[in-house]
Amino acid sequence: MRLKIFLFMSIIALLGCTSGHQSGYSSFDEYPVYNGPWEEMVYTPAETRFSLWAPTASEVRVMLYEHGSEGSMYRMIPMEPAEDGMWNARVAEDLKGKFYAFNAKIDEVWQGDTPGLMARAVGVNGNRAAILDLRTTDPEGWANDRRPVLNHFSDIVIYELHHRDFSIDTVSGIRHRGKYLALTEDSTHTYWGDKTGISHLKELGITHVHLLPSFDFSSVDESKPDKPQYNWGYDPKNYQVPEGSYATDPFTPKVRIREFKQMVMALHKAGIRVIMDVVFNHTAQTHGSNFERTVPGYFYRHDADGNFANGSGCGNETASERPMMRRYMVESVCYWAQEYHIDGFRFDLMGLHDIETMNQIRTALSKIDPTIFIYGEGWAAQEPQLPKEQLAMKANVSRMPGIAVFSDEFRDSLRGNWKHESRGGFVIGKFGYEGGVKFGLVGAVRHPQLTSNASNQYIHPWAEQPTQMISYVSCHDDLCITDRLKKTLPGASPQELGALMKLAETAVFTSQGVPFLFAGDEFMRDKKGVSNSYNSPDSINAINWQLKNQHRDVFDYVKGLIALRKAHPAFRLGDAEKIRAHLEFLHTPADNVVAFCLKGRPNGDSWLNTIVILNPRTEPVTVDIPNGKYWIAARDGKIDLVLGLGNLVGNQAVVSPRSALIIHQ
Template sequence: MVRIESYEKQPPLLKEVTVTLHYHRYDNDYEGWNLWVWLEGEAGQMAEFSGEDSYGKTAVFSIQSTEEIKRVGFIIRKSTAENDWAGKRFDDRFITSFDSSGQAEVWLMQGMERIYENLNDVMVFPGIISAKIDKWDEISVLTNLSFDWEHDNLNVSLDGAEVKNIRVEKDHAGSDLANRLIIKTKNRLSLTKNYQVNISHFGYCDVTFGDIMRTKKFDQTFEYNGFLGAQYSPDHTLFSFWSPSAQQAEIKLFMNDEVFLYKMQQAERGAWQIDLPGNWEGAHYVYRVRIGKEWRETQDPYAKAVSVNGLRSAVVDLQHTNPVSWKPFKRTLESPVDAVIYEMHIRDATIHQDSGSFSKGKYLGLAEEGTVTEHGFSTGLDYLSELGVTHIQLLPIYDYWTVDETKLDQPQYNWGYDPKHFNAPEGSYSTDPYNPALRIKELKTLIQAIHDRGMSVIMDVVYNHVYDVSRSPFHQLVPGYYFRYTRSGKLSNGTGVGNDTASERAMMRRFIVDSLVHWATEYQIDGFRFDLMGIHDVETMNAARKALNDIDPAIIMLGEGWDLQTSLPDHLKANQFQADQMTGVAHFNDALRDHLKGNTFSKQDSGFINGSLGMRYHLLQGVSAGMKVPYDRKTFISPEQVVNYAEAHDNHTLWDKLCFTTPNASMSDHKRMHRLATSIILLSQGVPFLHAGQEFMRTKFGVENSYRSPDEINQLDWHRREEFNQTINFVKGLIELRRTHAAFRMRTKQDIIDCMHFHPTDERLIAYDLMAKEGSYERFTVIHNAHGTPVKFHLESEGPWHILSDGIHASSKPLSISRSDMIEVSRYSTYVLALPFRSEKVRE
C-alpha cells in the first residue's frame, strides 16, 4: 500500500478572535438577557446584546489568549438586579468555526440549542411538532422550540375534550426550559374521535396516536385484514397502505419523466387506498402522509419491487418477471431431518477469479451451468449438487441498505443483515439494479437453477429489526407502533443493533406472515431461516408455521432461538426454552457448537475436538439432538427442531478456531480435528447444517465477523476446493451415508430413545449404536475419537463389520470389511461400522 501524504496549507494559529452573535426571540422580550463567554481554562466575562438588526439583538465581543484558541464557550443567561444568573438557556455551547482572521458570526433562536453559521439556514418559527395520545386520559405535546412555562404566558386549549390539568416536562434538571407538556383530560379519550391542541405563539396541531398504539385496544380497533401493497393489472392498479396515525395521505408517482400526485381515501381501520385507472406498469411511487402537522414521504412497506437503492417503490407485473424456464417445484421433503443445509452468500459463491462464472457475484453467476476452475474442478451449483446437499440457505437476498447500487464498480461488501425492503430482492446482485423487474427475474432464474438440480432454497429473513428506524417505512407511516420500547420510552435493543420489531402486535405479525407467504408463493422459496428468532414471540412463529403449512408442510422453518433481552415477557419469546410450544420450528443448537469446538465468543476456549475435558456428556446431548440425553433447560420435543452446526457465516470459521486454540498442532492434526467436527455434525440426530466452504476447511484468515470485509476475506476460494478435494470427498461420503441410511435421521424422540444406545467410554471418546428398522444393516456403530492417539475399541461381535468411515474416507457402501471384534480408531477421527442383517451375514 502506498501512503499518500497531505501537504495542504495549515490554518493559522489564532490567539485573538472576534464573535458576532445574533439572537432572535419569538416573544420579543430581550429584557435582562446577556451572554457569559469564556475560553477553556480561563475566567469568563459578560457580553451585552448592544446592537440590533432585522433578525433581533446582536452582541459583538473579542477574546484574547496566550495559547491557541480553538473554541469559545458561551451561555445565554437572564440577569436581574438581584441575581446575574436568574435563568439560563441550555447548558454550555461552543463556537468552533473561525475564518483566517479569527472572525466568527453565528445566529441563535429562542428555544433552540442549535448554533447556525448561516442566516439562510434559520427557517424556524414557533410550532407544535406533535400532539399524541399516550394514555387514555393524557395527550403529550411537543414543540419545536423550548419555552419558559412560568414566564412566557402561554395559553393552551384542547378541542374535542375537557382539560383537567396541564403539567410541563423540563428539558434538564434545574432548567427553566421545556418543550413538552402533558394535557390531562377529565374523561377517557377515544381512538376514533378527532382532537386538536392550540398553544399561543405555537399555533395548532391535530392529535394523533402515541404510546396508546401499543395497547391491545389499539390492535382491536385498527387491525386490518384487507389488501396492502400495489395490486397491478393492465387496466388499473390498487394502492393501499395502513396508517391510523395519518390525517391525510397522497401517492406520488413517477412515470415517463412525469410526476403525478393523487389524494388517497381513508378506508376502514386506518387503511388508505386509491385505485388508479390505466396501465401503471414500470411506475415508481412513494406515499405522503400528514401526521399531526408534519408531512412525511416514504416507500411502501409492502413493495414487491423497488428502484435503485430502494429509494422508491415500483409497480411491476410479476407475471412478466418469470424466466422462460420457470415452472412449479414439487417439494418432496418428508421431514426436516432429511435435509442437509448449506449456508452461502451470493457474492462469495462466484466472485473468486477462478470460480468459472461469467457474472461474478450476481444471481446469474451462481445460476450458470458447467462452471469449473482452471484445472477442471466443478464450482457453483454443479459442485453443490455433486456434494449432495439438499438445501442451499442464502444469506439475505431482500433489499438492504449498506451496498450502494449506483457504485457497484467500487469495492463494497455486506452480508445484508440491514433490512430496507423486506419483500423486494437486493439490487447489487442484479446485472442492472436500475431495473426493478429484472432483479426479480434474475433471482427467480437462480432459484429455478437450484430447483433444476434437485436442491431447495432457504431464505435468510431478518424481521427482527430494521437498519434505520427513523427512515423505515414502518416508522414513517405509523411512528411508534412497529417497534418495542422500554418503560423509559427508548427503543428496546435486544438485537444489539438499536431496535427490536414488535412481532406481538397485530400488524407487525401480519406483515411477517404476509411477507413469508409472498416469498414462498411468488419465488417458490422452500424454507426460511429467522435471524435472531428469539426476539419474536411464540404466537407469531406459530402463525407463520400455519400459513406455510397451508402452502406446503415441506417448507422448513429454522432460526436463532437465543434468549435475548427484549421488551417482551420471557414466556412469550420464541426461543429455545419455548421450543415445545412451536412444533415445526427448528433452532440452531449452540450447545453442541460450543462444546464441540469451544465457546464461539472466545478465541482460546476449546471443546471436545481440540483438547478440553468434561465435554462428553454435552456431546451425548448433541449427537442425540437432546432426545436420548435431554438438555437441562431447552425444550426440544422432536429431532426436527434441532439444527446441528459447527460454524456459520458469523464468528470464526472452524478452521480459524482450530488455529487459535491449537497453534502448535500439525496441519495433519488440524485437518483431522476439522473432519472429526464435521462428521459429528453430519452423523448426529437432528438437522445438519454446513457453512459454505466448511467441507474444504474454509478460512477467513482470522477475521471473526466479516460482514463488511473485502472479497479477499469472504470469497469461496475455489483453489482451496482443489487443494482439499480429498476432504470434500469425505464430506460427500458422509452426506451420502446419512441420506442413504434412515438410522442417522430418525423422525421422533421415541425412535431415538429406543434405537440409540451409548457405550461407556472415557472423556475423549463418544461411541454409540444405532439400531436400524429398515435397509440392509441391522445396526451401526459410530465412534468419535478426540484423542491425539489411536484408540482400540471393542465391538460386541466379530461381524462381519462393514466399515463405512475411517476418518479420511466415507461412503454409504463398505470401504472394507472386518471380521474382528476389535477396531483401532485413528486419532481425531470418526469411524462408522455397520452390521448386516442376518440374511446378509449368510451371503457373506
C-alpha cells in the first residue's frame, strides 16, 4: 500500500468523465498500433523531422520557440497524417538550440501545447522540448563507460537514496549539494574525517545505488533553483528526460543530460551500478498531461462509469495492457539503459501493471544486458481495474521470471506492520513473528520446514527463486527503521536502539533474498518521526552526516555484514533447490528466537556449517548446535571477519540479549 500523498492530489477534484472514444473508434482496442520507429524529433544540421502518434486528431501542429519557457511561438508547422495514427513534419534547416511543442485538434478542440510523449530534452520545467544532438551531451570518456561486473543477481546489495537527502547537509563536505554532480565528487568527508558521498558508498561496500525518481517530475519549480524545494518525485511529467532541479543549470537542456551521465560514469568507475526508480503507473496530472493532450483517454484506465480509475491513489492509473502504452514503457526503460547506461529499474506500484508488459520489459532489457535488474512494489494503492490474475502482483511473481518484488511480510515481521506505527515486531521482542522472519530468510521460496501444518504463522511462498525477493526493513516510504524503533520502544537508549538496528540488519543481510538498505540507516538516520516525508523540508529528510561519527559502531557492523555476504556465497545461494538442501532451521528452546544452519560448504564457501542465531529477547538464550569447534564471526554487536571474535567449543551456543551470533566450523 502506498503512503505517498502528493500536492497534486487536488487535481482529483478536477477529474470528470472522459470525452469518450474519439473520431469514429468505438473502443480503445480499435486504435491503430504504430510499429515504426517511435521518435518524435530527429535532428541533423540539414533538417529536423517531427512525428507524433495522435490517431484521433484531425489536425496537428508543431510550434517552434526561441526559448525553453518564455517568448511566443515564432513559427508554426502543420503536420501531415501518416500510417497508423502518426503525424509527420519536416523542417529543412538547422534548428539546433530551438524548442518545440505539439498541439493536436481532436473533436474540434485544440488540446493544448505538449512537448510530446517521447521528448528527450526539455527546457526549464519541461513544458517545451529541446532540439539538440544527444551526442553533444556525452561527457568525456562516456563511450568507454562500462557496467561493473555482476555475476549473479544474488550478488546484489542495494542502497536507496534521494539526491537531495544524500548530499544537502553542509557537514558532508560535498560541493554540489543536492545535485547529480554530488555523486561524482570523490574523497569527500566530514570535519571528523568520516567519508561521505561516493567515498562512503565505496567504504560501505554496496553494489547498486537505487535513485529515487530522477526523470522530469512536476512538483519542483526548476526556475527557482535557489529556493529550497523538496519532493520525492513520484509525479511524472516527461519520462525520458532527467529532472532539472538536480542539475546545476536547469535552463540549458544539455546540462541535466550531461551531468546525469557524469554521475552514472562516476558510480560505474567506483564499481557501483545504478538503478532508476520509474513511475509508469500514474502521471502527475490527468487532464493536461502529455498523454491526455495527445490521445485523450487511451493511456489511462477507466472505471465502470467512465471516470478515470485511481488504483494508484494519485488520481489516475495508466493502461499498461494497451499496445502503445506497453510499447511506451518498454521503449522508455530501454532508452535509459542504452542512452544513460542504467543498470536496473525499480517499478513504483508495479502491481498496477499487467504481467505481459513486465515480461516484455524483462525480455527487452535482457537483449541489451541480462544483468540489468528489475524489481518493484508487488501491490497497488487501491483496487486496479484489471483482474488480479493479470497483474504484476507479488502473488504472481512466479509468472515473471527475472523480476523481483519487495517482501513486506519480512519487513513487517521484523519491525511491525506498517498500518500500526506503535506496534513492533520480532526485533523488539514481540512474540509470533518467527514464521515471517524464517520466510524472509529463505527468500520467500518453498522450504520443507515452513509448512502450513507446522505453524499458524505460515506465509505462502510466492517466489520461484530467492532473487525474486527484496529483503528490507525500511525504505523511503513509511517510518525509517530508527524512527520505527523509537516509536515501538519508547524510552530506549541510543545503545539499545543501536543493538536493535544491528539485529534487524543481520536478518536482512543473512537473508537469501536480495538485500536493500535505506540511505542513512547504516548510522541510524532518522526523519524526526515523519513517515510520509514526500515534501518535508531538509530539516526532516536530509541525512545528518554527523551521525556517522556518533554511531560508528552501527556503521562498522552494517559494513561488516555486507563484507560477510560478499565474502561467503552461502549467504547468497541464488537457487531455491540449494536453499532447500543447505539451509536448515535449528530448534530453539525459547519463543521468538530464530536459528539456522547453512550446512556444509554451499557454493564452495570457505566456511563449513555456518550458524546464525537471532535473539531479540531481553535475556540470553542457549541454543543446541551440532557438536564441534566453531569460529565466532559476529557476537554482541561486533563483526570481525579477519581475526574473529574467539572460539566456541561444544554443542551449545549462548547468545546475548538483543543480538545475533554468527559462527562456523
